[in-house]
Amino acid sequence: MTQIAAASASSNSYRPEGPTRQERRAARVERVRVAVRSLGEGFITMGVVLLLFCTYQLFWTNLSADKQTNTAINEIKQSFVIPVAPSLPGQSTVPAKIAYGQGYGLVYIPRLGSDWVKPLIEGSSLSNLKKGLTHYQGNAQPGEVGNFAVAGHRATNGEPFRNLDRMELGDLVYVQTPDSWVTYKVNKVVIVKPKDTWVLNPIPTKNPVPGVQPTNALLTMTTCNPRWASYERLIVFGTMVDKYSKTLGAPAAIRNLV
């Protein structure tokens, strides 16, 4: 009896001084619990952010790029209403001065879709690539002797060249410029390394013969390969097969799109 009273008394006298062992243990468990929960919340948050980034890449960039593409197509179509002097054979079919980022042509590729039309933008920066196909600044223009080279996204940002790997030899690429219709025929599809800039040369060969001047109007289309990676580039070459004044009307194959 006295023992219990003593214990109870000691317990009562001890209590105000601090938590009991059980309470300290409970507080420690609670701290661990909060830490584990915070860690879990952090991981879940990172997962959600990654999923949001996928949403951004797979949907958002396409929505935003499609909007810019449609705006560019409308602007270019409006600019085509203004009459221009016809160009000479072998010459560029576009005005000499094209501002960086300006849309100045439309490209039609029936193989990539029955309603496939993309704007042609000067200069292949990332911001221009969001609008459509971009012309490598300094390279030949449509219809001009040399290499008319364009780049386009294969994944995200409107992905105009998503199915460029489906191009077959003989496929036609129609380019509408302020004064002409230029038709290229695909004659070669290759996969190269990202640094193989020879594909942009007026005579796109790996080992150019010195002194040989370009005589043909060629086409080069570049995009990434494989689709979601960047260690290669898919290159589609073509050569000009037709070029005539815009006044004669659109080529029959795409007349319903113009």
Add this chain to the structure above:
Amino acid sequence: MYVWLWRRLPGPWIVRVLEATALLAAVLALLFVVVFPWVEPRLPFTDVTVEDSTTNEQPADSVPSGVVPQEQNPAIVEPGFSTSGETLGLGLSGTTSKGARA
């Protein structure tokens, strides 16, 4: 983390819900407008051009000098044009060096 945040939001619970929604919208906007566009060029999906550099900070459309040396016309090569496609000498004398993307 989220409990901590919830406890610090002022007002009754209905106001807290609105505050939390606004906070979430702000975070989403920050991600989609600032963070993701910054991350995007650092991923491989947007590398569609052939170029002589490995970074996207270089103008994607520069044709390095030396690729077609026989085409070079010193008369039209001005300072700043040395690495642009101007060296192809394809008569695009009107193009400017704006190719150097910022």
